Amino acid sequence: MSQWEFRTGTAAATQQLAQQLAKFLQAGDLIILSGELGAGKTTFTQGLGRSLGVREGIISPTFVLVRIHPNLPDGHNPGGPDLVHVDAYRLATPGEIDDIDLENTMDSAVTVVEWGVDRVEHLAASRLEIELVRAVGGAAPAPAGDPASDPAGDPARDPAGDFAGEDSATLDFAGTFDEDDDEPRTLRLSAVGPRWDGVDFSALAQLSTGAAQEPNGID
Numbered sequence: 001m002s003q004w005e006f007r008t009g010t011a012a013a014t015q016q017l018a019q020q021l022a023k024f025l026q027a028g029d030l031i032i033l034s035g036e037l038g039a040g041k042t043t044f045t046q047g048l049g050r051s052l053g054v055r056e057g058i059i060s061p062t063f064v065l066v067r068i069h070p071n072l073p074d075g076h077n078p079g080g081p082d083l084v085h086v087d088a089y090r091l092a093t094p095g096e097i098d099d100i101d102l103e104n105t106m107d108s109a110v111t112v113v114e115w116g117v118d119r120v121e122h123l124a125a126s127r128l129e130i131e132l133v134r135a136v137g138g139a140a141p142a143p144a145g146d147p148a149s150d151p152a153g154d155p156a157r158d159p160a161g162d163f164a165g166e167d168s169a170t171l172d173f174a175g176t177f178d179e180d181d182d183e184p185r186t187l188r189l190s191a192v193g194p195r196w197d198g199v200d201f202s203a204l205a206q207l208s209t210g211a212a213q214e215p216n217g218i219d
């Protein structure tokens with residue numbers, strides 16, 4: 001197993017990291033995403049889908065356990081894999097996992113499973129595990145109102161970032177409700193199994209460092 005760690009400053013940067021990662025992927029690959037609600041698992045999957053050239057509309061699959069996004073023959077990656085997007089949160093037993101028949105689509109798709117840890121590892125000999133973490137570990141959060149780190153002095157933002165709701169909703173400075181506040185995330189990638197032997201993901205780090213990055217022609 002090999003491991004890499006990346007940081008993103010915005011949801012767009014997380015998607016760009018996923019778009020770059022997607023270039024390593026082929027049909028049959030399994031990706032297991034973990035991290036609390038609102039960590040960015042679905043956001044990351046949207047970036048994968050964009051790069052794979054599959055049908056759009058990747059949303060949280062919480063109420064539909066599996067969504068198949070077919071590769072688009074008139075997209076930018078014709079003939080590439082489909083994307084199968086699974087939310088395993090409610091799938092507790094191995095029998096429930098078997099019921100959704102992921103084996104049938106694995107061979108022609110990249111299969112991405114949110115909440116898949118300890119649930120779907122048996123589906124493939126190799127996998128990428130990606131844990132998304134709100135950047136509260138490591139460096140201590142800046143003290144509230146620290147003018148050096150937070151010139152806007154946003155008093156409503158929880159400096160510990162430990163909001164536990166479904167979305168990353170915070171109150172912004174004007175007191176309005178904003179679900180799309182960009183915040184830092186740490187992404188920990190573990191590459192497990194022979195498929196990933198010797199594969200070097202370090203190039204992704206150049207993209208992910210720093211905050212909001214322009215798409216740079218990645219479409």
Ligand SMILES: Nc1ncnc2c1ncn2[C@@H]1O[C@H](COP(=O)(O)OP(=O)(O)O)[C@@H](O)[C@H]1O
Pocket residue numbers: 008009010011012014035036037038039040041042043044060114166167168179180181182183184185
């Ligand atoms: N750096 C970031 N990376 C990913 N998402 C972020 C980031 N900063 C803020 N967000 C926001 O966090 C939310 C993540 O939601 P979502 O991807 O549905 O999470 P999950 O699928 O893990 O529950 C989105 O509203 C997204 O815009």
Ligand SMILES: [Mg+2]
Pocket residue numbers: 041042060061114
């Ligand atoms: Mg989700």
